[in-house]
Amino acid sequence: MYYIGDYFVPVESRNKIPFKLSAIPSFTQAKLELAKKEDMPAIGGSWTFAWQEFWDKTDFECEYIIKLTYNNHLLGLVRFAVYSREDNTPYLVEVLHLECISDRLIYPVGRWLLWYVVQVGVKFCVIDENETLVILDSTEKSKPYYEDIVGMEPLGWTTLAPGEDGYAFRFTYNDARVFLQRQTSVFGFPEKAYSRTS
Numbered sequence: 001m002y003y004i005g006d007y008f009v010p011v012e013s014r015n016k017i018p019f020k021l022s023a024i025p026s027f028t029q030a031k032l033e034l035a036k037k038e039d040m041p042a043i044g045g046s047w048t049f050a051w052q053e054f055w056d057k058t059d060f061e062c063e064y065i066i067k068l069t070y071n072n073h074l075l076g077l078v079r080f081a082v083y084s085r086e087d088n089t090p091y092l093v094e095v096l097h098l099e100c101i102s103d104r105l106i107y108p109v110g111r112w113l114l115w116y117v118v119q120v121g122v123k124f125c126v127i128d129e130n131e132t133l134v135i136l137d138s139t140e141k142s143k144p145y146y147e148d149i150v151g152m153e154p155l156g157w158t159t160l161a162p163g164e165d166g167y168a169f170r171f172t173y174n175d176a177r178v179f180l181q182r183q184t185s186v187f188g189f190p191e192k193a194y195s196r197t198s
Helices: 051-057 110-124 140-150 173-187
Strands: 007-009 011-013 030-034 063-070 073-084 090-100 132-139 153-161 164-172
Touching: 007 110, 030 110, 063 110, 073 110, 090 110, 110 132, 110 140, 110 173, 132 140, 132 153, 132 173, 140 153, 140 164, 164 173
Parallel strands: 090 132
Antiparallel strands: 007 030, 030 063, 063 073, 073 090, 132 164, 153 164
16 A cells, blocks of 8 residues: 555645644644545535546546545545556556645645655555656646646646546656655645555
């Protein structure tokens, strides 16, 4: 199982007030952890992806769904897969879907979800520095986010579904490490939470 544990992560309010982990009680911390079936939101309101349906289609031997919550409110989910070679050596992580609610009071949500996925890749995948470590396909609307804010390398247009174009991105192993360093230098370092036994 490619799981790195649960984390409390530093976040900021929309009016730029940072919430330092050591300065606030734990109930106000944002938390990254494995999602459960009961966490899957229904389509409607802030959620446009069929999370409940895809939970049942997820192959949990190589796929994971991580949630970010704040004050026990679900703010974002990421579903990703870790792929292995024939000798069972992991070499690539694919972000299958990432969604954040739009009416959140804190940020960054998406970048912390990506931070988790990239950490999994850096910890477990065995590749060279310039090889592709993380890939994802985004909608055309999200292209500026992944290119300008996250800093992923654009690869070109791709087909997401019949009649729906998207854009492919990647992190090499080197780029992934730069992203991790940039994330923690801007927002601070996550703190490991308890370890799960199940």
